[in-house]
Amino acid sequence: MTENVLPASELYTDEFAADPYPAFAKLREDSPVCPVTSPRFDSFLITRFDDAKAALNDPRLSKDLYGPEQHFLRIFGPNSEAINKNMLNSDPPEHSRLRRITSRAFAPRRIEALRPRVAEIVSELLDKVVPQGQADLMHDFAIPLPMMVISELLGIPTADHDQVLAWTQVIRESGSSGRPPAEERAAVQEAQLQLHHYLADVIQAKRAQPPADDMISSLIEACDQDGQLSERELVSTTFLLLFAGHQTTADFIGNAMVALLTNPEQLDLLLRTPELLPSAVEELLRFDGPLPVASPRIATEDLEFRGVRIPAGSIVGVAINAANHDPEAFADADRLDLSRERGPHMGFGHGVHYCLGVTLARIEAQIGIGALLRRLPGLRLALPVEELRRLPAASPFRGLIELPVRFNA
Known part of the structure; x- marks a missing residue:
């Protein structure tokens, strides 16, 4: 197969940020394993469902960016080292050890017990906006909901x-x-460092107190008593849980509401049959997920996908959202169909790095979206969909900066 090298400037455009799916469709058809060039680093982008599934489960594609090769320097820059020594950027057996420790806090029974508290937070947030007849669903609801939930779960004051x-x-x-x-990068680095220092201070403060029933206290015990975590891993894992525990869920709720509000027949179906909500959440995640490309992997040896050679040391991106629109995996894949049989979408990833917080994310999405539809009658966009402000196309996340809506107060 001919390798059609694609400059990132041609892929990550404003048009792509608004709707990446035509570009993903073209890549799936013409260059399903596509070399992509950019000023910071070059990579290979995998876009077809079967290839994506295989890549996410391939041990030759390493997630360890902090080994001797120091791949993180190319991808994230030097300021990331202190906050990225965690299970997201590691391979078995290190990944297995870190995931096993962290998964205790995400036991399904414990997470299911959070449903009443999630519903309470949802009600508190909506009580503030219901009388207004308008809201910014991102800043008033989608972002604070999972942030409040994960902060309480972690034990952040x-x-x-x-x-x-x-x-x-x-x-x-x-x-x-x-x-x-340059100013933007400096602001981000400063925020990362401030958050890192803050979490380190919270950990020290909790050490001086009797153990509490929260995630940070459990991780401290694993570090101090069991010796299963290093101090760096402890802070980095806390950072990961905080950020990953709210970012993708917030972006997903925003994306899901736009999908519903721009597909009125599907919105009407969900309003008439609310029992569809659990399966609807899965279809909405397949249709427009918050993580268009999985976090980067490194080829540890020369390998080949669809006749394209990927040299050892190459960065590989698996385009989850492109795979989830593959017509060979999903019938009428570009259509939102809330009555679709639950399929094997990859919105939560695949393989050993399958999302640890999947149960919590589903609970927050089901309760949150259900409450929005119930309590905001006549819900509609306050702007044409093409005028909505979105995260930049080069962002690792697909989400909205604002989501202004109106409804009948």
């Missing part, structure tokens, strides 16, 4: 929630402020 949210939003909205790139 309530008085600090707003400051923690402010730091994470600087990181999330990188590239959208309109500031010069």
Whole structure:
């Protein structure tokens, strides 16, 4: 197969940010394993479902960016080292050890017990906007909901929630402020460092107190008593759980609401048959997920996908959202169909790095979206969909900066 090298400038455009699926369709058809060039690093992008599934389960594609080769320097820059020594950027057996420790806090029974608290937070947030007849669903609902849930689960003091949210939003909205790139990078690095120092301080404060029933206390025990975590791993894992525990869920809720509001027949179906909500959440995640490309992998040896040679040391991106629109995997894949049989979508990843917080994400999405539809009658976009402000196309996340809506107060 001919390798059609694609400059990132041709892929990550404003048009791509608004709707990446035509570009993904063209890549799936013409160059399903496509070399992509960019100023910071070159990579290979995999877009077909079967290839994506195989790649996510291929041990030759390593997630360890912090080994002797120091791949993180190419991808994230030097400031990332302190906050990225965690299970996301590791391979078995290190990944297995870190995931086993962290998964205790995500036991399905414990997460299911959070349903009443999630519903309570949802009600509190909506009580503030219902009388207004209008809202920004991102800043008023989709972002604070999972942030409040994961902060409570971790054991972050309530008085600090707003400051923690402010730091994470600087990181999330990188590239959208309109500031010069160097200034933008400096702001993001400062937010990362501030959040890192803050979490280290929270950990030290908890060490001086009797053990509490929260995730950070459990991780401290694994570090101090069992010796299963290093101090660096402890802080980095806390950072990962905080950021991953709210970012993708917030973006997903925003994407899901846009999908529903721009597909009125599907919205009407869900309003008439609310029992479809659990399967609807799965279809909405397949249709427009918050993580268009899985976090980067490194080829540890020369390998080949669809006749394209990927040399050892290459960065490989698996385009989850492209795979989830593959017509060979899903009938009428570009159509939102809430009555679709639950299929093997990859919205939560695949393989050993399958999302650890899947149960919590589903609970937040089901309760949150259900409440929005119930409590905001006549819900509609306040702007044409093409005018919605989105995260930059080069962002690792697919999400909205704002989601202005109107409804019948």
